[in-house]
Amino acid sequence: MGVTRTDGVLQSAPKKDSGRAHRDARPEGTCIQVGRVEIGGPGFVVMAGPCAVEDAEQTERTAAAVAAAGAHVLRGGVFKPRTSPYSFQGLGEPGLHVLTEAGKRHGLPLISEVMDASQIPLMEESTDILQVGARNMQNYTLLRALGKVRKPVLLKRGLAATIEEWLLAAEYLLEGGNEQVMLCERGIRTFETAMRNTLDLAAVAYVKQRSHLPVIVDPSHATGDPRLVLPMSLAAAAAGADGLLVEVHPWPERALCDGRQALTPEGFQDLMRRLPAVLAAMDRHLSQPERPAQLLGVR
Numbered sequence: 001m002g003v004t005r006t007d008g009v010l011q012s013a014p015k016k017d018s019g020r021a022h023r024d025a026r027p028e029g030t031c032i033q034v035g036r037v038e039i040g041g042p043g044f045v046v047m048a049g050p051c052a053v054e055d056a057e058q059t060e061r062t063a064a065a066v067a068a069a070g071a072h073v074l075r076g077g078v079f080k081p082r083t084s085p086y087s088f089q090g091l092g093e094p095g096l097h098v099l100t101e102a103g104k105r106h107g108l109p110l111i112s113e114v115m116d117a118s119q120i121p122l123m124e125e126s127t128d129i130l131q132v133g134a135r136n137m138q139n140y141t142l143l144r145a146l147g148k149v150r151k152p153v154l155l156k157r158g159l160a161a162t163i164e165e166w167l168l169a170a171e172y173l174l175e176g177g178n179e180q181v182m183l184c185e186r187g188i189r190t191f192e193t194a195m196r197n198t199l200d201l202a203a204v205a206y207v208k209q210r211s212h213l214p215v216i217v218d219p220s221h222a223t224g225d226p227r228l229v230l231p232m233s234l235a236a237a238a239a240g241a242d243g244l245l246v247e248v249h250p251w252p253e254r255a256l257c258d259g260r261q262a263l264t265p266e267g268f269q270d271l272m273r274r275l276p277a278v279l280a281a282m283d284r285h286l287s288q289p290e291r292p293a294q295l296l297g298v299r
């Protein structure tokens with residue numbers, strides 16, 4: 001018999017209709033295979049790229065830089081959930097072609113956001129991980145539709161979501177039959193205004209105990225400040241995260257979206273250089289990016 005909590009929510013002995021995300025449902029932890037990369041295993045995985053795909057040159061420059069620095073997955077939004085309807089909304093389908101070409105050239109699998117169930121067929125076909133943005137964490141119609149998809153889903157924590165609400169959102173995906181779910185802590189809204197959000201690193205350590213799902217940290221949206229991305233990335237690795245989702249832009253001052261928080265390619269390289277020491281302290285390591293032989297070139 002498992003322990004029954006007085007709040008009655010996730011019990012350690014999962015019932016048929018609840019608690020699929022609970023650690024007891026899979027004590028060994030969930031590992032998600034994305035191309036040659038394993039997320040949730042001993043190797044730490046880094047997903048990096050621009051907030052939004054803006055054009056072919058920006059995407060290519062970013063993809064080349066993050067691949068050279070050792071990133072495992074290329075990120076890039078083509079459908080952008082913007083606070084203002086007057087802001088750049090993403091390139092949509094043409095942007096997806098730009099992203100897929102860059103991914104192919106550099107041997108990187110792709111993660112990109114799906115904002116609406118109508119975008120699922122397109123995104124499912126062309127990307128490797130479907131991102132649910134913070135603003136959509138409780139869009140249950142979307143979550144139910146993604147429960148039917150046979151591709152991994154990265155579920156961002158809502159702007160003001162409790163851990164309970166976040167895990168219950170994950171239940172919608174699991175209950176629908178999609179077991180390839182990873183969680184992403186991207187900062188929450190608190191009384192603090194010095195940073196864009198408050199990175200809840202304790203939530204990372206806590207959720208790793210309570211759930212078997214891999215946890216990714218997004219230090220870019222969590223802080224909104226490129227100077228804080230390095231220390232918070234290292235702290236995320238120390239807190240037990242399974243990987244990072246980081247925004248990188250070759251020319252942050254010109255970015256159409258979230259330029260103020262983007263790392264430059266040099267900043268990203270520095271991060272990748274410093275991660276292994278922290279991971280080693282936790283008996284972990286940076287996952288080896290295993291690029292196809294034709295992309296490795298002669299050394």
Ligand code: PEP
Nearest residue numbers: 051133134135156186221
């Ligand atoms: C993003 O990843 O660019 C994004 C919009 O993130 P979030 O949903 O966390 O705000």
Ligand code: MN
Nearest residue numbers: 051247257258
């Ligand atoms: Mn962004």
